[in-house]
Amino acid sequence: MRPRAVLPYGEAAIYLDLGLERARDRAARTHAAAALVRAALPPGALSEVVLGAGTLILAGIAEDARPAVDALLSRLSADLEPRAGEASSPAALRGREHAIHVVYDGPDLAETAAALGATPREVVALHTGREVVVELLGFLPGFAYMGDVAERLVRPRRATPRPSVPAGSVAIAGAFTGIYPMSSPGGWTLLGRAVSAPPLFDADRDPPALFAPGDRVRFIAVAPEDAGPPPPAARPAPREDRAPRALAIVAAPPGATVQDAGRRGMLSKGLPPSGPLDAVTHAAANLAVGNPSGAAAIEIPLGDLTLCAEGRVLVSIDGERPRTLHDGEALRIDATSRAVRYLAVRGGVGVPVRSGARATLLAARLGGLDGRPLRRGDRLPVGDEAEPAGPPADVGPAGAPAEGPTPLLEVDPGPHAARFPAAALDTLLETPWRISRWGDRVGVRLEGGRIPREGPDLALPAPMLRGAVQIATDGTPIVLGPDHPVTGGYPVLAVVRQADQPRLARLRPGDTLRFRLGH
Known part of the structure; x- marks a missing residue:
């Protein structure tokens, strides 16, 4: 298997197109290629290997690992070719079986039927008429790409993605079908809604994703009156937040969250990194109060945030000179010409570590405070002051607006x-x-x-x-x-x-x- 293309993907990643679009065993061969790359490179050479359908990216390549990566790429095609006496391709992925009940009342069902010259009932029959296999996880945490759908159902993605697709939506795009694990933007054609599946992603479950590559899935049509109650949503883990020092939220703009440096090495498990929108200003705020640069802080987008100190705490806004808030003292962080600001507290925001980080991932309801935006009445515990890296630093305010009227x-x-x-x-x-x-x-x-x-x-x-x-x-x-x-x-x-x-x-x-x- 000779890679059809080896291309740079930004500054520190390489994109491999394995040329497997029409291969019947594309999933198994892609997973085998990823395993070979992981085994061939020394620890720390890159942050992770991320799979697509017949494609890979080698992400986060360390500068001193470039020679090893180049050597691997030069021999990759030979290493992926079957040797004499070996099977022509890796063994097929094997997994579990799932039966998913679906109410076919999606907003695109009638339009899809008209485009196919069929009735909605015929579209449903095509979608339920064959078993599909999970090829990979991606897009959202717990989202499984399942294929191949019936050839007549192969549809392009929407010209303009919807800003919000409801959780549980059953959709098609290209030769794949899938179920949206949570509400999110999306460009797939919506046929119905799953009504029997347990949560598709639950960080407290092992493994967190319901589906895995190789799993076989069959969709079963049910009438709305036979759908039964919706499956229970994954519940956030109980919190122990009675730390002696805390920040109490008095008012917060939509989208304010807790963010640390984010999750590293989790893309291959279907989790985006999260972390700060503006890593420079986030780090400056932390360093100003003596924290490690990636400690958990409050990200404040497009609005004002007001909080009240419980106990004595040292805080910095955007890396400005730190100030001490005494017990019961309020602080208001006003919106500015910048879209996002950061408030760091010495000791860091002490929310639990989830899947390797404290960062909030709203799409998965993971991390931060119950995986959701901050709101009035929330109490954020402050971490132990013994944890920071050193004394407060006079770093000065960071994150000035980009120069000129048009950056x-x-x-x-x-x-x-x-x-x-x-x-x-x-x-x-x-x-x-x-x-x-x-x-x-x-x-x-x-x-x-x-x-x-x-x-x-x-x-x-x-x-x-x-x-x-x-x-x-x-x-x-x-x-x-x-x-x-x-x-x-x-x-x-x-x-x-x-x-x-x-x-x-x-x-x-x-x-x-x-x-x-x-x-």
């Missing part, structure tokens, strides 16, 4: 140039873009132009990284953030450099920016 952010070409017309990258670089109000920690849409596209979106799901500039079918650029989907189907035209991702995060809806190629 210029550096990008590298993305791995999917072949899926665009020749003028696409030039259009991205020459257009003044405006930050849309449709943005969150998953990604930010840009307005002001359209990137030329060719053909429908039927490509297989590919791994995604923070900073990737995906282009929707309608030509809209979407820059992925720290809670980005692990995989996606819209192609990546460019990747924002890591140093400029904080600058992007500081821009508010309506602000403008431009891109240029990095040097």
Whole structure:
């Protein structure tokens, strides 16, 4: 198996297209390739190997590991070829069987039937008429790509993703079908809703995801009156928050969360990294109070936050000179021209570590305070002051707005140039873009132009990284953030450099920016 393409994916990742689009054993061969890469490289050479359908990314490549990675890539095709006497391909993945009851009343069912020249009943028969197999996990925590659907059901992704798809939605895109584990943006065609599956992702379950590669799934149509009660949602773990010192939330803007440096090495398990939108300002606030740079702090997007100290605490806003709050003292952090601000407290915000970090991942209801945004009445325990790295540092305020009225952010070409017309990258670089109000920690849409596209979106799901500039079918650029989907189907035209991702995060809806190629 010779990789069809070996391409850079931003500054510290490599994208491998294994050329397996039509291989019947694509999933098994992709997993075998990932295992080979993991075994061949020394510990610490990269942060992880992330799978798509017939594609891999080697992410977080250490600078001193480049020679080892280059040597691996030079021999990869030979290592993946079967040797004499061996089977022509890896053994098929084996897994469990699942039966999922579905009420087929999705908003796209009638439109899909009309496009196929069929009735809705016939579309349901096509979807329930064959067993599908889980090829990989991606997109959202617990989301399983299951294929292949009946050939007549192969449909492109929507030209414009929906801002919100309800949890439990059963959908199709390309040759795959899947179930949305939680409410999220999405561009798949919605046929119905699952009514019998347990939570598709539960961080307190082992393993957290209900489905695994190789699992076999059959969908069973049921009438709404026969659906029964909805399955119980995963409950957050009980919290012990009676620490002697705390921050009590008096008022918070929508989307305020607890964020530490984020989860590392979890993309391969279906979890995006999370962590701060603006890592520079987050680190400055922590260092100002003597914390390690990645300690848990409060991220405050697009609004004011007011809190009250319980006990004596030392805090910093955005790396400004720290100040002491005495028991019962209130503090208001006002919104500024920056889109996001940070409040750090000496000792860090003492929420539990979940799946390797304290960072809030809203899509999975994981980390932070019960996996949700902060609100009035919340009490955030403050960690032990013995944990910080050192004395408070006079680092000065960080995260100043990008210079000039139109910041210029550096990008590298993305791995999917072949899926665009020749003028696409030039259009991205020459257009003044405006930050849309449709943005969150998953990604930010840009307005002001359209990137030329060719053909429908039927490509297989590919791994995604923070900073990737995906282009929707309608030509809209979407820059992925720290809670980005692990995989996606819209192609990546460019990747924002890591140093400029904080600058992007500081821009508010309506602000403008431009891109240029990095040097």
